[in-house]
Amino acid sequence: MISVKEAKEILIANCCKSQLIEVSLFDSLNLFLAEDIFAPINVPSFNQSAMDGYAFKFSDIESKITIIDEIAAGDLRDVEIKKGEAVRIFTGAKVPESCDTVVMQELTVVESGQLSVKDVGLKIGGNIREEGHQINQGDLALEKGTKINPAAIGFLASLGVVSIKVHQKPRVTILATGNELVKTGNTLQKGQVYESNTLMLQSALNNLDIEAETVFLIDDFEETKSAINKALDNSDLLILSGGISVGDYDFVKPALEENDVEQLFYKVKQKPGKPLFFGKKNKKLVFALPGNPAAALNCFYLYVQPAINIQLGNPKPFLVKTTLPINQSYKKKSGRAEFLKAFSNGNNVNLLEGQGSDVLLSFAKANCLVFLSDEIDNIEKGDLVEVHMLPG
Numbered sequence: 001m002i003s004v005k006e007a008k009e010i011l012i013a014n015c016c017k018s019q020l021i022e023v024s025l026f027d028s029l030n031l032f033l034a035e036d037i038f039a040p041i042n043v044p045s046f047n048q049s050a051m052d053g054y055a056f057k058f059s060d061i062e063s064k065i066t067i068i069d070e071i072a073a074g075d076l077r078d079v080e081i082k083k084g085e086a087v088r089i090f091t092g093a094k095v096p097e098s099c100d101t102v103v104m105q106e107l108t109v110v111e112s113g114q115l116s117v118k119d120v121g122l123k124i125g126g127n128i129r130e131e132g133h134q135i136n137q138g139d140l141a142l143e144k145g146t147k148i149n150p151a152a153i154g155f156l157a158s159l160g161v162v163s164i165k166v167h168q169k170p171r172v173t174i175l176a177t178g179n180e181l182v183k184t185g186n187t188l189q190k191g192q193v194y195e196s197n198t199l200m201l202q203s204a205l206n207n208l209d210i211e212a213e214t215v216f217l218i219d220d221f222e223e224t225k226s227a228i229n230k231a232l233d234n235s236d237l238l239i240l241s242g243g244i245s246v247g248d249y250d251f252v253k254p255a256l257e258e259n260d261v262e263q264l265f266y267k268v269k270q271k272p273g274k275p276l277f278f279g280k281k282n283k284k285l286v287f288a289l290p291g292n293p294a295a296a297l298n299c300f301y302l303y304v305q306p307a308i309n310i311q312l313g314n315p316k317p318f319l320v321k322t323t324l325p326i327n328q329s330y331k332k333k334s335g336r337a338e339f340l341k342a343f344s345n346g347n348n349v350n351l352l353e354g355q356g357s358d359v360l361l362s363f364a365k366a367n368c369l370v371f372l373s374d375e376i377d378n379i380e381k382g383d384l385v386e387v388h389m390l391p392g
């Protein structure tokens with residue numbers, strides 16, 4: 001059995017960025033920029049009025065000024081004003097080259113077409129957004145690896161960018177095994193459980209904006225083998241749930257072997273999620289997660305999500321880590337590293353009740369996992385512990 005550290009090293013060594021593609025800006029949400037983007041234009045591309053008011057020469061501030069014209073947003077003319085003249089101007093409009101200041105209309109008096117400026121704090125250049133004040137042409141706009149959020153989409157659109165290069169999302173298939181599984185909406189008999197892992201894993205993938213196909217399998221070697229074969233043809237990443245332990249009805253590992261999936265690791269010294277399998281066929285990644293629901297989700301966040309993040313070009317693929325004092329002492333029960341469901345208020349961290357690998361209740365309430373490495377025995381209240389923040 002390998003340690004968590006070794007498992008992560010093997011993961012990093014075997015995952016790589018997926019193919020580069022060009023997507024329209026609107027389709028890039030939550031993806032990662034695959035190249036630096038430099039501003040193709042100055043933004044704004046002209047001196048822009050920040051207020052509804054009047055544009056004039058600052059040297060005229062003490063005089064009565066004659067209003068000679070009006071410029072609204074979108075008016076492309078460059079009105080020439082002379083000494084003692086001003087133009088009515090509106091927010092977003094192009095400030096004439098011959099004007100150096102804008103006064104907001106609330107701080108003026110206008111009588112018979114004559115403007116008096118009453119803004120005592122006004123300085124030369126006031127209320128003008130200078131050309132290029134947000135960004136100059138040629139400057140680095142957004143760095144490679146930046147996650148595209150709505151603001152980034154708006155910003156890139158303001159630069160006139162139409163499409164960007166990103167790494168392609170993987171096509172994912174989830175294969176869930178287990179004769180005892182019953183889909184929600186059906187009646188449950190003693191000995192059966194409601195199938196929850198595929199909905200949970202699909203939702204975790206949705207958080208990454210990844211869609212997945214789902215296949216349900218009975219515990220049968222031939223069926224498992226042919227479903228894996230088909231999924232390998234149709235997808236870039238396979239997630240199997242259940243059937244990966246050592247029981248007589250656990251067919252996932254032999255079925256992966258029969259499909260020539262190369263084993264990169266099997267079994268990690270961790271709790272929950274010991275019988276985790278990670279493998280590869282050509283460039284396709286295969287994760288077989290333990291069926292126990294909390295173990296499956298734990299393995300998803302610690303290994304599957306980082307693998308997808310690496311494929312997408314996310315420069316920080318793993319869960320964000322921090323160190324916090326823990327609010328209670330804890331006796332480690334296994335010789336394995338433990339990931340404990342916990343809640344942090346930002347200052348300290350509290351372990352939640354119910355740490356079994358079948359228990360999702362605590363996971364549903366958790367916002368982080370406390371990581372205790374296999375070398376740690378016990379912890380005392382107030383000890384500093386490693387905390388991995390869960391996605392919201």
Ligand SMILES: Nc1nc2c(c(=O)[nH]1)N[C@H]1C(S)=C(S)[C@@H](COP(=O)(O)OP(=O)(O)OC[C@H]3O[C@@H](n4cnc5c(N)ncnc54)[C@H](O)[C@@H]3O)O[C@H]1N2
Nearest residue numbers: 176178194195196197242243244245250274290291292295
């Ligand atoms: N002799 C040993 N037995 C077990 C070992 C071991 O080392 N030696 N390891 C234990 C550990 S640790 C884990 S974790 C589990 C993993 O078992 P499997 O991956 O084979 O998972 P299953 O047996 O199929 O299911 C386990 C558990 O989870 C429930 N389950 C499965 N799939 C779903 C689903 N889609 N939705 C909801 N619940 C699901 C299933 O009903 C079982 O209760 O092995 C231990 N055994």
Ligand code: MOO
Nearest residue numbers: 272273274295357
């Ligand atoms: O590794 Mo299992 O998830 O501990 O029960």
